[in-house]
């Protein structure tokens with residue numbers, strides 16, 4: 001069975017939804033704290049006094065997140081590794097049943113999980129800092145203009161909260177320089193680590209079975225970065241660069257076959273193949289035996305999958321708006337937008353047959 005980063009995609013859900021829930025809880029905490037007593041003339045003084053309460057409440061949310069997240073991350077990485085290894089076992093089963101029984105590397109799992117925990121570390125500090133900043137800015141504005149009435153205070157608070165909700169906790173930049181919101185960042189980092197774990201486990205098993213060549217699938221939903229590698233044969237490890245090699249036929253003794261090799265798997269992965277959400281897969285290439293597989297039927301175009309991602313981001317953004325709402329009317333309106341975007345996702349899915357990634361828009365247990 002070929003290995004693909006998307007075989008571990010669902011596992012990233014559990015981790016990302018923990019962060020999404022914490023993000024919504026923090027936004028809700030800040031907006032509730034600001035909205036309380038908003039009509040009182042003593043509001044600004046009260047808010048300055050209560051700043052410590054808010055800080056404690058947010059720290060409690062973060063502490064709970066830290067402990068559940070590191071457990072969830074470890075579990076997800078272990079499961080992704082297991083799935084990748086299992087995929088190799090299935091593929092190798094007929095060829096080398098004894099090699100297939102080698103136990104999975106707990107060392108590799110620990111290493112990948114530790115790296116991911118570290119990568120998500122800065123999230124916690126930023127959650128605290130940015131939410132306290134929003135609170136302080138609104139209070140400071142009121143303190144500096146004491147003559148302003150309750151209505152103006154409310155408007156200032158709503159403006160700041162809406163801005164916070166639109167972006168969520170921000171400031172995460174990936175290696176490509178793109179900026180991410182906290183939940184999307186964690187989801188992206190988790191997916192990429194889990195995809196890596198599955199692919200690593202798979203290739204490790206192939207190595208143990210003495211398999212040197214692999215072949216990249218032809219994916220139905222093509223990503224531009226992977227196109228150059230589609231259907232190509234790659235060295236499992238070793239130097240980069242294309243080459244034609246003379247290798248032994250996989251089943252015929254004393255027969256040599258020449259195989260066009262497009263490069264190495266590490267080279268292709270470094271260039272983007274098997275990126276998060278990649279629909280390509282890699283499987284064993286047996287010289288003289290493996291035939292090109294037919295391109296699977298497309299479920300949707302790349303543009304349609306991108307559109308679905310966009311709608312999913314809108315669902316999340318409006319959930320944050322609902323969490324930031326200071327009155328019932330605004331909350332109701334935001335929730336209506338959530339439902340409207342969910343409806344559009346359902347339409348798109350019905351149209352294109354794409355699997356609905358409901359985990360990406362749901363808040364999970366908090367619902």
Ligand SMILES: [Zn+2]
Nearest residue numbers: 223226278279
């Ligand atoms: Zn791809």
